[in-house]
Amino acid sequence: MKTSALLLAGIAVAALSAPARAADPDLTIFDWAGFEIPGLFQPYIDKYGDSPTYAFFGDDDEAYQKLASGFKADAAHPCSQMISKYKDAGLIEPWDVSKIPEFKNIDPKYLNSKIFVDDDKNVWYLPTDWGATAIAYNPDKVPAEDVASLNVFVNPKYAGRTSLPDSSDDVWALAYLATGVTDWTNVTDEQFQAAADWLREANKNVQSYWTDPSQQAQLMASGEVLVAWSWNDGVAYLQDDNYPVAFQREAKEGSSTWFCGFVNLKDGPGSEEKLYDFMNAWLRPEAGPVLVDEIGYGHTNTEAMKLIPPEQLETAGLTEINAPILAQTPNSPELREKQLAEFEKIKAGF
Numbered sequence: 001m002k003t004s005a006l007l008l009a010g011i012a013v014a015a016l017s018a019p020a021r022a023a024d025p026d027l028t029i030f031d032w033a034g035f036e037i038p039g040l041f042q043p044y045i046d047k048y049g050d051s052p053t054y055a056f057f058g059d060d061d062e063a064y065q066k067l068a069s070g071f072k073a074d075a076a077h078p079c080s081q082m083i084s085k086y087k088d089a090g091l092i093e094p095w096d097v098s099k100i101p102e103f104k105n106i107d108p109k110y111l112n113s114k115i116f117v118d119d120d121k122n123v124w125y126l127p128t129d130w131g132a133t134a135i136a137y138n139p140d141k142v143p144a145e146d147v148a149s150l151n152v153f154v155n156p157k158y159a160g161r162t163s164l165p166d167s168s169d170d171v172w173a174l175a176y177l178a179t180g181v182t183d184w185t186n187v188t189d190e191q192f193q194a195a196a197d198w199l200r201e202a203n204k205n206v207q208s209y210w211t212d213p214s215q216q217a218q219l220m221a222s223g224e225v226l227v228a229w230s231w232n233d234g235v236a237y238l239q240d241d242n243y244p245v246a247f248q249r250e251a252k253e254g255s256s257t258w259f260c261g262f263v264n265l266k267d268g269p270g271s272e273e274k275l276y277d278f279m280n281a282w283l284r285p286e287a288g289p290v291l292v293d294e295i296g297y298g299h300t301n302t303e304a305m306k307l308i309p310p311e312q313l314e315t316a317g318l319t320e321i322n323a324p325i326l327a328q329t330p331n332s333p334e335l336r337e338k339q340l341a342e343f344e345k346i347k348a349g350f
Helices: 005-017 038-048 060-068 080-088 101-105 150-154 168-178 189-203 213-222 232-240 272-283 287-294 310-316 333-347
Strands: 024-032 052-057 126-137 162-165 206-210 227-231 246-248 255-265 325-327
Touching: 024 060, 024 272, 038 272, 038 287, 052 060, 060 080, 080 255, 080 333, 101 272, 126 150, 126 168, 126 232, 126 272, 150 162, 150 168, 150 189, 150 227, 162 168, 162 189, 162 213, 168 189, 168 227, 168 255, 168 325, 168 333, 189 333, 206 213, 213 227, 213 232, 227 232, 232 246, 232 310, 255 272, 272 287, 287 310
Parallel strands: 024 052, 162 206, 162 227, 255 325
Antiparallel strands: 126 227, 126 246, 126 255
């Protein structure tokens, strides 16, 4: 990865402190801070002379609430489990994939849902990037046998030395895995309660909940946190800066994967032509190496992934594993709201 963890922290804080990064006024992209990397959409810059205007959000629920409250942009970059909410609220419209030549090269597994492609072949979602969530740990202080199980997060030995994402989706993926659930699309009340009980125990060990990979990287670099439930990019940033960190994706209970992409916001104020040029730039194969090199995520375009050396995929934590995987695919909006409410209670100590 090109960006050091500490530099990334400064970039992320600066980005999140500003509502938008003004550039081309004819296209506004509502995105996670850190994705405004020119190499991801270089053909757009070559054609129009500037990057799109960027507005930033910190998490999926914040993004949805802002858009539902009337914020206007042309496209947004949510993760897969949010798409049904956007559709149900009437915030998005289908993509015209006849204008997107690389659509044919998106790995079909990322489109395998009627939420994304309905019975009438309307395409509501363009998956673009994916990653893994697993145990990041300091191998100088944490023996490998301690992270052979996700129960490291409830081990009293690490009281005050763990960190979890301030993300309901990610912590519930962890809690379900830890209690034997690898498919969250069909969760019983008993399974939900078992996961909630486990998460309450894990909360007792948490030093802090991280809100972005740079914060998680700083916590581990400082030595305050020894074990974190981490996206793969935070680990890669730390490894690149030579901090002692390892990524355990093969705990006996497994780890999680997720993917995100772009939705076409209804009544966007900008240029439709520029929006499709932006998406075509993002989805071109040459964007894949940029995405892995600069952020640490995989690309959904199968041709893009062929351009990335196997050793780089290994370093980024993007290779196949021999352990259970909970894929953070869309689950029911009712369950997700239930998880969100319960997580807030758990964090508050209830």
